[in-house]
Amino acid sequence: MKIVVCVKHVPDTAEADVVITPDKKGIKKEGLAFGINEWDEYAVEEAILMKEKYGGEVVAITIGGKESEDTLRRCLAKGADRAIRIEDPALEGSDAYALAKVLCAVIKGMEYDIIFTGAQAGDDGFGQVGQTLAELLGIPHAALVTKVEPQDGKAKVHRELEGGLEEVLEIQLPAVLAVQTGINEPRYVSIMGIRKAKKKELKVLSLSDIGLSPDEVGEKGSLLTLEELYIPPVEKMAEILTGAPDETATKLAGILDERGLIPK
């Protein structure tokens, strides 16, 4: 089985203070820890599990600067066979559509049965690249995938729906599957493993290498333009509890009790 997995190197902003840059188009990256996008970590694991079960090849692809090779090396160490990174100054300002065009340009000449992506990225959270890529390649897709069972040119795919519902689809392969977290248990990869994987092929391509013109990507090639990033104002209803952990826990329990949220 030939598998492609698209990954993204993103900053971890769960706890860190996010500072918007003066042009209001991005965030300051200094002091932030970067790593593989959480959803992509599951997508890579699923790709490797497929390869381990059915044989074949896994190719990991990312769009990004040199630093995103950290994420590709992790994928290679986990079991991907080769990796491709696309970098070009013209890519700045690309939306999900423009990024999908880039991925399409790389992938369309390749052989593939399944293209895995994460359902969304932890930084911009668009959740659109997978579906757009499928559309551009003219193949079916499923998003928020929680289980994949390939069978004779098709796959049985489980999707997570709202309210705890699950949908089971039969999908024609090749297809794009945008993976939800929790689909598997991503394996640990040691630093020694990452070092050993340095021998594996990691190809760096520019826009001209993949046959795209600068006008097809970046702001010009996008359907969406980012106007402004801002941090939502703190609403008056929000109450921040201060004090030692046991004091704040007591206050919180008091509030929950007052509002009748603790079953008696």
Added chain:
Amino acid sequence: METIDGESFGEKYDLFVCLQCGKCTGSCPLSMRSQLSPRKHVREALLFDNEVVLDKEFLWDCTTCATCRLRCPRDLQPVEVIIGMRSILIEEAKVPATVQEALESTFKNGNPWGRAPSKRDEWAAELSLKSASEGAEYLYYVGCTPAYDPRVQNVAKSLVRVFKAAGVDFAILGNEEKCCGNEIRRMGEVGLFEMLMEDNVEIFENYGVERIVTSSPHCYNVFKNEYEGLKAEVFHYTQLLCEKLDNGLLKLTKELKKKVIYQDPCFLGKQNKIFEEPRKLISSIPGVELLEYDREKERSVCCEGGGGRMWAEATATGERTAETRVKEAVALGAEIIAVACPFCMLTFEDAVKMTGYEGKIEVKDISELLVEAIE
């Protein structure tokens, strides 16, 4: 069995001279409650292939307290054999989820607690401390747990107050500080440990650090005994403060009428033979009566916080050693259990709650007792 570097366990750890006397297993604080058996593992390392370790989840029970090493009549290091076996588990990705999270966070964030590197110096926000770039006689290496854990942050804050009172000229690395790797090596992640060591040695060199003082015996141990290329002299804070006490620079004037018992941290006591300084600091506080456990100093019992155990759910059953120690302390009439290690602090705080002795006995770091005696 072969190490991850391809050497045989027998040769690397000199296991052919093992007598199979079993003193290691007899002295292991976990062997009564877990399948962990250093003697057996030494034998297995000689007789079997690597596959044998793959289903041994209990290898994560070892606290690396190193009592087995201390008692071995042939000067062998059963604890290192267990660490070597963990390295095999790491390379084979047979890692408990919680250990995996700690290792991945250490790689990404520079700490095993899953916390943002930009929040590392938050505990010191209002203390206006010197940063390493300004230069100072000592670099105070805070450590991950005192930097991030809400309870143990008070140890770092207390140390700052005591250092200032004793006139210690010190600086911190702030958000540039990253994990020392002592626990990482013991969890068997050799590559990550080497990476941290190289990064830290470079950071220390960049700032021309000549003396490092640590909050934790774990950081102290790894800097002192395992870092290659580190030129700086390393001190645990109890050593530095004991020296200041002897020189008359640390004055303990306020009375604390309490019965205090001291828990020797394994990485300070057993593994580095620092027994007297902590005791001297405690007993120099006016009014304090220092009690001793029956099993103290080299015979002291591990709190079960070391060797990655802060991030590994043990397979061991029965009463945790920290709970046994709390009960012993209460029976001896102690009002305070004094610790000198962030992990002892956390395991004992839990143990006091688990044994129901909350309100009857307190857990305090020596630095916290000293603050009470100077202010």
